[in-house]
Amino acid sequence: xxxxEYKPTLAQLRTFVTVAEQKHFVAAATKLGISQPSLSQALAxxxxxLGIQLIERSTRRVIVTPTGEQLLPFxxxxxxxxxxxxxxxxxxxxxxxxxxxxGVIPTVAPYILPSLLTLIEDEFPDLKPRIVENQTDELLQRxxxxxxxxxxxxTPTAASGVEDxxxxxxxxxxxxxxxxxxAGRKDLDLxxxxxxxxxxxxxxxxxxxxxxxxxxxxxxxxxxxxxSVTRAASLTTVVxxxxxxxxxxxxxxxxxxxxxxxxxxxxxxxxxxxxxxxTVGLAMRASSRRRQEFEQLGELVKRALDEATESSRxxxxx
Numbered sequence: 001x002x003x004x005e006y007k008p009t010l011a012q013l014r015t016f017v018t019v020a021e022q023k024h025f026v027a028a029a030t031k032l033g034i035s036q037p038s039l040s041q042a043l044a045x046x047x048x049x050l051g052i053q054l055i056e057r058s059t060r061r062v063i064v065t066p067t068g069e070q071l072l073p074f075x076x077x078x079x080x081x082x083x084x085x086x087x088x089x090x091x092x093x094x095x096x097x098x099x100x101x102x103g104v105i106p107t108v109a110p111y112i113l114p115s116l117l118t119l120i121e122d123e124f125p126d127l128k129p130r131i132v133e134n135q136t137d138e139l140l141q142r143x144x145x146x147x148x149x150x151x152x153x154x155t156p157t158a159a160s161g162v163e164d165x166x167x168x169x170x171x172x173x174x175x176x177x178x179x180x181x182x183a184g185r186k187d188l189d190l191x192x193x194x195x196x197x198x199x200x201x202x203x204x205x206x207x208x209x210x211x212x213x214x215x216x217x218x219x220x221x222x223x224x225x226x227x228s229v230t231r232a233a234s235l236t237t238v239v240x241x242x243x244x245x246x247x248x249x250x251x252x253x254x255x256x257x258x259x260x261x262x263x264x265x266x267x268x269x270x271x272x273x274x275x276x277x278x279t280v281g282l283a284m285r286a287s288s289r290r291r292q293e294f295e296q297l298g299e300l301v302k303r304a305l306d307e308a309t310e311s312s313r314x315x316x317x318x
Contacts, residue, residue, distance in 0.1 A: 006049035103151035155281035176248035183266035256312035
């Protein structure tokens, strides 16, 4: 029987949410930085106060009960509201401050983070960014679960419970070997994709999906990568494969300075007006009340992108 006067603490709710996410008591205790007995006591106090079982314990696994599944979104919303309250108080009317867990996809992170983190330190010294690099689907799941606060990724996401803030469009460039017929050209169209053997990132990378979609729009009569099982987990590896003569690839403009300033690489660009680009933005929980803060972060992301792109322009065909 529940205690009608009982009010759960934030620590108890955070314990419940973390156990439900981790599905493991030791992992949950480690994430919260507390001992396993303390975690068990907090969860037991929450269940006793509510008079219901939230977590079913066994020797092999942890199961969230049906009632626990129903209450889990409310617990997450409560914690999010409390975090937003603290962030608002620290930030004095929406100014970025305090801890902020930022997710970034791998085809953005290496190219904007050096400038972005410097800008944050200079302009928002009270902000404590924590960076999580991962593929889009994983970042969206972490966002919905409350493990990160905001994510920098390709938009639109069309993900339930997520709101997008579009930031910028970024053109692609073709990276190939210097002796390739397309090398150094500035007038490519989408049909030019049919003239190269495209090397792609592995499944799960949104950049791979974007390139495949460009080929569909151009009605290129083959699926990129169908002639080869070669795939890579990073743009760095893809460009090294280009140097080795295994094919060509498409690279976002912000990545050129980092990935293509090496021997054995040539760059070609699309003609003006050709829609060979991606849109990058921020993803936030639709329930979040921190849009004003995230828009400030978005402005810094755009400035970091401008710095990376400016460095890349030196590699463009003249």
